[in-house]
Amino acid sequence: LLAPLFYAFASLYAQRGGGATNAFDNAHGSMWAAALLTLPVALLEPPTGRVADTTAWLAVLALGILCTGLAFLLYFRLMVDIGPMRTLTVTFLIPVFGVLWGAVLLGEPVGWTLVLGGICVLAGIALANGRVPWRRSAAAGAAP
Numbered sequence: 001l002l003a004p005l006f007y008a009f010a011s012l013y014a015q016r017g018g019g020a021t022n023a024f025d026n027a028h029g030s031m032w033a034a035a036l037l038t039l040p041v042a043l044l045e046p047p048t049g050r051v052a053d054t055t056a057w058l059a060v061l062a063l064g065i066l067c068t069g070l071a072f073l074l075y076f077r078l079m080v081d082i083g084p085m086r087t088l089t090v091t092f093l094i095p096v097f098g099v100l101w102g103a104v105l106l107g108e109p110v111g112w113t114l115v116l117g118g119i120c121v122l123a124g125i126a127l128a129n130g131r132v133p134w135r136r137s138a139a140a141g142a143a144p
Contacts, residue, residue, distance in 0.1 A: 007091060011084035023080065027072035031064070082129075089125045096121050 010030075044046040078087040096118045126132045 004091075007088060011079060011088055023073055023076035026076040026079075027069060030076075031069055032071055086129050089128045092121050092125055 006110075075087065075090065078090065099114055099118065100109065103110045123132070
């Protein structure tokens with residue numbers, strides 16, 4: 001519940017900054033803040049077993065730096081180019097891709113309800129970004 005709240009807060013905060021910082025600085029600062037905020041929790045529970053080997057740490061670094069870092073660069077660039085409302089619709093794709101990768105890589109079953117849910121998410125993103133024409137009725141306050 002806190003993640004969407006923080007996404008909204010960060011997006012509005014970044015927009016109010018008026019582009020005072022660039023996408024790289026925002027992504028860089030966000031990554032360092034996240035690392036510093038999670039460090040105390042990580043120190044409370046030291047790694048054991050497979051988590052402690054070098055390969056696992058390299059995988060964590062690759063996911064953090066390459067995947068999350070690049071995603072943040074794109075996210076903050078979109079924030080400047082298309083605004084926070086349209087940028088936040090990108091986060092709706094997270095569960096869709098989670099299901100997709102679960103099916104492709106882990107062989108998890110995909111039923112019709114998951115497909116229907118994915119279609120609803122994609123339709124919502126298209127509507128929010130103006131890709132699908134949508135007219136509000138005059139009773140809803142739209143101008144004729």
